[in-house]
Amino acid sequence: MEFRAATPSAIATELGDRIKVARLNADLTQKELAEKAGLSLKAVTNSEKGTSTLESIVAILVALELTEQLNSFIPKQEISPVQLAKLQGKVRKRATGTSKKIIKSEDTPSW
Numbered sequence: 001m002e003f004r005a006a007t008p009s010a011i012a013t014e015l016g017d018r019i020k021v022a023r024l025n026a027d028l029t030q031k032e033l034a035e036k037a038g039l040s041l042k043a044v045t046n047s048e049k050g051t052s053t054l055e056s057i058v059a060i061l062v063a064l065e066l067t068e069q070l071n072s073f074i075p076k077q078e079i080s081p082v083q084l085a086k087l088q089g090k091v092r093k094r095a096t097g098t099s100k101k102i103i104k105s106e107d108t109p110s111w
Contacts, residue, residue, distance in 0.1 A: 012051065016052070017050075019047050019064075023060075023064065030048070031044075033063060039056055039059055044056075058070075
């Protein structure tokens with residue numbers, strides 16, 4: 001499937017199908033996968049329909065020993081220096097101006 005032109009729903013359905021095939025290739029039932037992943041049977045069923053939470057998908061990938069696939073799914077990226085500068089915003093500058101001498105009570109003339 002070419003993801004570039006697909007709708008989010010179609011992509012989610014495709015990922016669900018891939019999770020199902022990976023489960024079947026691991027020779028696991030949905031119930032066995034749910035137990036191994038620490039999820040409910042409903043969570044596994046939903047993941048295979050493409051209507052799962054991200055946390056459930058990650059738990060399933062861990063249980064299926066497919067976490068290496070996550071590096072290809074969303075490669076780690078470094079933030080660009082331009083974006084980093086925008087995130088930091090304006091750097092506050094130290095206030096400058098004429099400093100005023102503080103007059104101590106002993107410096108004041110006694111009348």
